[in-house]
Amino acid sequence: MSAIDTLATALAVHGELRRDEPLARHTTFGIGGPADIFLTVRDAAGLAIATNAAHDADVPLFVLGSGSNILVADAGIRGLTVDNRARAEAADSTGLNYTLESGTSFAAFARKMCRLGLDGLAWAVGIPGTLGGACVYNAGAYGGCLADVLTRVRLQEPGGGDSWVAARDLGLVYRGSAFTRGQFGGKTVLEAEVRLTPGDSRTLLDQAATYDEKRLTAQPRGRNAGSTFKNPPDHPAWKLIDEVGMRGATRGDAAVSDRHCNFFVNYGNAKAADVAWLIAEAQRRVKGQFGIQLEREVEFVGAW
Numbered sequence: 287m288s289a290i291d292t293l294a295t296a297l298a299v300h301g302e303l304r305r306d307e308p309l310a311r312h313t314t315f316g317i318g319g320p321a322d323i324f325l326t327v328r329d330a331a332g333l334a335i336a337t338n339a340a341h342d343a344d345v346p347l348f349v350l351g352s353g354s355n356i357l358v359a360d361a362g363i364r365g366l367t368v369d370n371r372a373r374a375e376a377a378d379s380t381g382l383n384y385t386l387e388s389g390t391s392f393a394a395f396a397r398k399m400c401r402l403g404l405d406g407l408a409w410a411v412g413i414p415g416t417l418g419g420a421c422v423y424n425a426g427a428y429g430g431c432l433a434d435v436l437t438r439v440r441l442q443e444p445g446g447g448d449s450w451v452a453a454r455d456l457g458l459v460y461r462g463s464a465f466t467r468g469q470f471g472g473k474t475v476l477e478a479e480v481r482l483t484p485g486d487s488r489t490l491l492d493q494a495a496t497y498d499e500k501r502l503t504a505q506p507r508g509r510n511a512g513s514t515f516k517n518p519p520d521h522p523a524w525k526l527i528d529e530v531g532m533r534g535a536t537r538g539d540a541a542v543s544d545r546h547c548n549f550f551v552n553y554g555n556a557k558a559a560d561v562a563w564l565i566a567e568a569q570r571r572v573k574g575q576f577g578i579q580l581e582r583e584v585e586f587v588g589a590w
């Protein structure tokens with residue numbers, strides 16, 4: 287029996303397990319080859335067990351949130367992919383501090399806070415993804431970001447125990463953290479705690495509606511993973527891509543959106559390789575014309 291088979295057998299009792307699951311079914315791009323083992327977990331304990339088991343079996347681990355910021359290779363992901371649907375939430379006695387399992391939908395939680403008249407997350411109502419993914423990238427929009435409300439996270443050590451870490455120790459910056467800089471190799475966010483402030487639900491829902499409207503107007507409809515590149519200082523990425531003539535550029539079924547050039551879109555059966563080609567071409571042209579290196583916001587995952 288291979289290490290993968292042994293791990294699959296051991297984990298089958300801890301969640302819903304599939305072999306060779308196409309990841310195109312689990313990414314907002316609708317792109318991605320198979321995961322060797324795909325395990326859906328529904329609580330933080332299951333997430334911790336799965337990550338430890340992969341470590342002990344020496345099998346590579348990938349923790350999947352909503353797949354809204356990743357481009358998965360056409361060859362898929364080797365080892366174990368854990369589909370994190372741990373979504374429990376609890377408020378403390380003040381009603382202002384929430385502890386959330388990391389598979390919680392960030393947008394749904396943000397909208398619920400607006401309805402309850404709790405201030406701090408109205409800007410997040412349109413951000414797809416889980417709270418775990420939001421911690422990794424310090425998700426943000428319209429002048430707000432997770433760091434504004436995050437107080438601490440419970441981290442699982444690879445093959446070890448877990449501990450609460452203060453938000454200030456996560457190195458959160460614009461679309462980055464100790465995770466994205468490789469300083470937290472193999473750690474998994476099990477839970478996160480956020481602090482809201484009292485507000486007025488009517489005002490917050492109005493703000494949320496304004497943000498919804500802005501997104502509807504600015505963003506394309508096709509399948510995508512949001513902004514492809516981070517905005518370099520003083521230069522919106524979309525403008526640079528537009529100015530090098532790539533608005534609407536295509537490769538196979540992949541395209542640079544003609545509505546918003548920083549969105550790359552799958553209009554049908556695009557391959558990861560098609561999107562990757564467009565990304566590299568945009569970087570090459572922008573570097574050549576402006577001397578600016580566009581840094582990817584979308585993460586490449588799997589067997590490239």
Ligand SMILES: Cc1cc2nc3c(=O)[nH]c(=O)nc-3n(C[C@H](O)[C@H](O)[C@H](O)COP(=O)(O)OP(=O)(O)OC[C@H]3O[C@@H](n4cnc5c(N)ncnc54)[C@H](O)[C@@H]3O)c2cc1C
Pocket residue numbers: 314348349350351352353354355356370388389412413414415416417418419420421422423424425426427473474475476505510511512513585
């Ligand atoms: C239409 C659209 C609009 C968007 N708009 C915005 C926006 O306005 N602002 C913004 O910031 N982002 C935006 N995004 C990008 C994306 O939604 C965010 O980056 C989101 O936080 C990613 O979360 P996820 O759960 O989908 O992560 P995934 O894409 O599933 O995973 C991304 C990375 O996080 C890691 N990860 C996920 N969960 C955990 C965990 N529990 N522990 C450790 N690592 C974990 C994964 O292993 C992977 O490395 C948008 C995306 C789309 C499709």
